[in-house]
Amino acid sequence: MSGADPALRIAVTGAGGRMGREVIEAAAAREGVAVAVAVNRTPTDPVAGVDVRDADRLDELLAAEAPDALVDFTGPESAVAYAEACADAGVPMVTGTTGFADAQIDSLRAASESVSVLKASNFARGVAALRRAVREAAAALPGYDVELTETHHNAKRDAPSGTAKSILDDVEDVREDLDERVHGREGDAPREAGEIGVHARRAGDVTGEHEVLFAGNRESIELTHRAGDRGVFAEGALDAADWLAGRDPGWYGFGDVLDADTDA
Ligand SMILES: NC(=O)C1=CN([C@@H]2O[C@H](COP(=O)(O)OP(=O)(O)OC[C@H]3O[C@@H](n4cnc5c(N)ncnc54)[C@H](OP(=O)(O)O)[C@@H]3O)[C@@H](O)[C@H]2O)C=CC1
Numbered sequence: 251m252s253g254a255d256p257a258l259r260i261a262v263t264g265a266g267g268r269m270g271r272e273v274i275e276a277a278a279a280r281e282g283v284a285v286a287v288a289v290n291r292t293p294t295d296p297v298a299g300v301d302v303r304d305a306d307r308l309d310e311l312l313a314a315e316a317p318d319a320l321v322d323f324t325g326p327e328s329a330v331a332y333a334e335a336c337a338d339a340g341v342p343m344v345t346g347t348t349g350f351a352d353a354q355i356d357s358l359r360a361a362s363e364s365v366s367v368l369k370a371s372n373f374a375r376g377v378a379a380l381r382r383a384v385r386e387a388a389a390a391l392p393g394y395d396v397e398l399t400e401t402h403h404n405a406k407r408d409a410p411s412g413t414a415k416s417i418l419d420d421v422e423d424v425r426e427d428l429d430e431r432v433h434g435r436e437g438d439a440p441r442e443a444g445e446i447g448v449h450a451r452r453a454g455d456v457t458g459e460h461e462v463l464f465a466g467n468r469e470s471i472e473l474t475h476r477a478g479d480r481g482v483f484a485e486g487a488l489d490a491a492d493w494l495a496g497r498d499p500g501w502y503g504f505g506d507v508l509d510a511d512t513d514a
């Protein structure tokens with residue numbers, strides 16, 4: 251990066267994780283972005299030349315460095331704690347963490363009363379496009395059966411994925427007749443009306459795939475997104491951090507960033 255002061259200084263939590271590392275590497279490769287703070291719960295060697303400090307020091311480091319935004323890809327419990335630290339420090343928070351319980355979402359929303367919080371289950375622009383296409387298909391195909399299949403690497407803990415849950419919300423928002431999520435199938439019974447089948451596959455090092463099947467009795471369509479690598483998520487998260495920095499306290503999503511792009 252040139253010697254000029256960076257336009258965007260970020261903090262990264264979960265810096266030792268798959269996504270934390272990706273975010274730091276993407277920041278190193280992006281002009282005008284610097285990682286001012288990187289923390290992890292367990293000791294971690296420097297990532298792309300950035301020292302990773304103990305997550306217990308986050309409050310102190312946010313106060314000292316005053317980053318423009320914090321980027322979080324950790325776990326629900328930690329993300330809530332980091333949101334409270336951001337609220338105390340006045341640092342906007344971008345979180346891609348998934349697997350939250352409702353009460354944990356409430357805690358994130360409480361933090362957004364003091365500081366801007368942007369939460370997205372998926373920072374790939376292609377998934378935003380998939381979600382728009384799914385809503386269109388759901389509206390155009392009343393009465394069609396819907397089945398969602400997501401596939402991720404064998405280290406992913408939460409199931410179904412946060413992205414899958416977001417897509418299911420989209421379908422249910424459009425198709426009010428669909429109101430029962432059936433996770434997996436076994437036994438001896440036909441499909442019931444009102445069901446959405448949900449299938450979570452965990453295998454190998456699959457980055458992230460989401461397929462939505464709409465099936466009538468004479469035709470079907472499948473809408474699918476495949477992430478090539480985690481860089482696509484990291485780039486979207488950096489775009490979100492750049493958009494969120496300096497914004498008034500509130501609750502935001504990746505769609506707000508994309509709408510700003512399309513309005514440009
Ligand atoms: N929105 C999006 O676009 C994307 C979201 N994700 C989500 O991001 C999250 C992290 O994914 P990934 O990077 O693959 O996971 P990893 O397990 O590789 O990394 C998690 C990181 O967070 C730290 N951490 C802190 N608190 C927790 C906690 N309570 N539970 C788990 N880890 C914690 C871990 O450090 P330590 O081990 O020291 O605790 C680790 O460094 C997941 O929720 C995943 O679904 C992933 C990709 C894209």
Ligand SMILES: O=C(O)C1=N[C@H](C(=O)O)C[C@H](O)C1
Nearest residue numbers: 348371372406411412413458
């Ligand atoms: O854990 C992952 O890897 C991913 N998780 C997110 C999710 O739960 O939707 C996003 C992406 O699919 C990768």
